[in-house]
Amino acid sequence: MTGPLVLGIETSCDETGIGIVRGRQLLSNTIASSMDEHARYGGVVPEVAARAHLEALQPSIERALTEAGVTLDELDAIAVTSGPGLAGALMVGVGAAKGLAVSLGKPLYAVNHLVGHIAADILTSDDRATAPLEYPTIALLVSGGHTSLLHVRDLTTDVELLGETVDDAAGEAFDKVARLLGLPYPGGPQIDRVAADGDPKAIRFPRGLSKASDMAKHRYDFSFSGLKTAVARWVERAQSNGEDVPVADVAASFREAVIDVLVTKALAACADRGVPRLLLGGGVIANRRLREVALERAAAAGVAVRIPPLSLCTDNGAMIAGLAAELIASGRGPSTLAFGADSTLPVTEIQVSPA
Amino acid sequence: MILAVDTSLGTTVAVVDADGRTVAEASTPDPLGHAEVIGDLLAQVARPGITHVVAGMGPGPFTGLRIGIAAARAFALGRGIPLIPIPSHFAIALDASAEGPFAVVTDARRREIAVSVFDGVDADGIPNLIRPTRLEKRGAELDEQTHETTELSAAALARVGAAAIAAGRVLADAEPLYLRSPDVVQPGAPKRVSA
Ligand SMILES: [Zn+2]
Numbered sequence: 110m111t112g113p114l115v116l117g118i119e120t121s122c123d124e125t126g127i128g129i130v131r132g133r134q135l136l137s138n139t140i141a142s143s144m145d146e147h148a149r150y151g152g153v154v155p156e157v158a159a160r161a162h163l164e165a166l167q168p169s170i171e172r173a174l175t176e177a178g179v180t181l182d183e184l185d186a187i188a189v190t191s192g193p194g195l196a197g198a199l200m201v202g203v204g205a206a207k208g209l210a211v212s213l214g215k216p217l218y219a220v221n222h223l224v225g226h227i228a229a230d231i232l233t234s235d236d237r238a239t240a241p242l243e244y245p246t247i248a249l250l251v252s253g254g255h256t257s258l259l260h261v262r263d264l265t266t267d268v269e270l271l272g273e274t275v276d277d278a279a280g281e282a283f284d285k286v287a288r289l290l291g292l293p294y295p296g297g298p299q300i301d302r303v304a305a306d307g308d309p310k311a312i313r314f315p316r317g318l319s320k321a322s323d324m325a326k327h328r329y330d331f332s333f334s335g336l337k338t339a340v341a342r343w344v345e346r347a348q349s350n351g352e353d354v355p356v357a358d359v360a361a362s363f364r365e366a367v368i369d370v371l372v373t374k375a376l377a378a379c380a381d382r383g384v385p386r387l388l389l390g391g392g393v394i395a396n397r398r399l400r401e402v403a404l405e406r407a408a409a410a411g412v413a414v415r416i417p418p419l420s421l422c423t424d425n426g427a428m429i430a431g432l433a434a435e436l437i438a439s440g441r442g443p444s445t446l447a448f449g450a451d452s453t454l455p456v457t458e459i460q461v462s463p464a
Numbered sequence: 465m466i467l468a469v470d471t472s473l474g475t476t477v478a479v480v481d482a483d484g485r486t487v488a489e490a491s492t493p494d495p496l497g498h499a500e501v502i503g504d505l506l507a508q509v510a511r512p513g514i515t516h517v518v519a520g521m522g523p524g525p526f527t528g529l530r531i532g533i534a535a536a537r538a539f540a541l542g543r544g545i546p547l548i549p550i551p552s553h554f555a556i557a558l559d560a561s562a563e564g565p566f567a568v569v570t571d572a573r574r575r576e577i578a579v580s581v582f583d584g585v586d587a588d589g590i591p592n593l594i595r596p597t598r599l600e601k602r603g604a605e606l607d608e609q610t611h612e613t614t615e616l617s618a619a620a621l622a623r624v625g626a627a628a629i630a631a632g633r634v635l636a637d638a639e640p641l642y643l644r645s646p647d648v649v650q651p652g653a654p655k656r657v658s659a
Pocket of ligand 1: 424
């Protein structure tokens with residue numbers, strides 16, 4: 110029973126996440142997803158996501174309070190994602206967080222979504238007692254919205270962006286290639302399913318930004334749009350030659366290319382920075398093959414890997430509450446009420462609009 | 465006391481007492497920046513003793529409109545008090561001094577306007593909506609005299625809310641008056657990338 114009681118609101122993409130923590134203890138992690146509404150469009154539609162957030166927010170907050178067994182009056186603070194993410198979606202959460210904080214007369218912490226993904230790893234629950242996160246650590250965050258490689262020296266004060274995707278996020282690449290192969294949205298689990306029977310070495314797809322000539326400028330950056338085009342080209346050539354497309358092999362080879370780049374660059378960062386720790390986060394970490402390859406190659410490189418439970422890897426409000434709880438514990442005051450949504454918030458801005 | 469919040473045009477909040485008198489009011493006509501200003505404006509008028517929150521449900525540009533509704537709902541949730549949704553045009557109609565039918569007109573972007581036709585107030589003191597809110601091309605001929613505005617008064621919105629509460633009437637759904645479907649097209653077959 111130590112640490113501040115914080116309710117976190119996360120609406121940066123298609124999940125309405127409400128989390129409640131007491132210090133590092135996770136009390137509730139409720140998630141309402143509008144994923145099904147996006148399925149027929151083959152990707153997240155910002156306006157559809159924003160509408161869904163507005164509908165889901167109040168019931169989600171009520172559900173989280175019930176699950177945590179606390180009342181709004183007991184809260185020490187409210188936390189909300191200020192960015193990065195979809196602007197219109199973020200703004201719904203920002204509006205709600207401000208309304209709630211002013212109504213209750215409680216302090217409000219506006220925080221960074223990406224740093225929240227790292228904070229997910231420090232949360233404990235009855236069935237999860239974790240060793241404290243050790244610094245420094247390299248963090249690889251992979252989802253439908255972002256692909257970022259970070260050097261974390263301290264969660265609340267010192268996070269450096271090493272690299273990020275220059276075009277599509279890894280999760281988006283899975284969605285687009287799934288569509289090419291006639292598979293439904295979201296693409297990650299579908300690619301995984303059909304790749305199970307495929308040969309990951311059947312086709313050598315390109316590894317984006319991995320050539321020696323890319324290393325000076327883009328050593329830690331990612332690019333997946335060329336890979337997607339390469340897969341499309343390969344499939345089209347097979348079709349125009351009248352061949353059956355070996356969907357399993359294409360999916361397995363594509364997945365291997367994505368994973369290879371992600372893991373290679375993450376471990377390169379560990380080696381270059383002399384950091385023997387790698388933290389994985391983001392929804393794409395649900396990909397079993399990614400976890401396998403990361404664990405296997407990290408072990409060979411002498412790097413310890415940490416992976417939060419999957420319910421905390423996808424976007425959620427608990428990580429936002431958890432990050433705010435850490436800020437409070439380290440003595441930081443609340444944000445002013447003047448912040449907005451920042452769709453491109455840099456990772457160095459861990460707390461937005463501090464007083 | 466009733467707190468009203470509206471972000472369908474600028475950002476405006478107000479508290480009126482049981483007699484309909486304005487206790488506090490704060491607003492900005494800026495049609496952007498709702499997310500940035502909503503907290504400070506609310507903090508200026510928030511006080512103990514608020515019994516209801518009225519939310520202006522639009523019509524208005526979606527992104528801004530939702531911010532006020534989200535803030536109003538959360539404020540009501542925080543205090544454990546009811547949320548009363550009211551179409552924003554009712555506040556404009558209440559303040560408009562017009563004889564006979566008149567059209568409240570606000571900008572709907574994309575060279576369109578949102579139009580609601582009212583005729584006086586009814587026995588409950590609520591503006592009498594005689595034609596549901598609709599979109600028209602900007603420049604379209606309207607049958608009625610028009611009352612176009614880029615601002616509205618949250619205090620007026622609160623008074624409409626008070627009248628609705630007193631009469632036990634529901635003037636709006638829980639969802640915003642979107643008037644448009646989300647702008648999306650279903651994807652066709654993937655485009656060819658090879659020449
Ligand atoms: Zn995320």
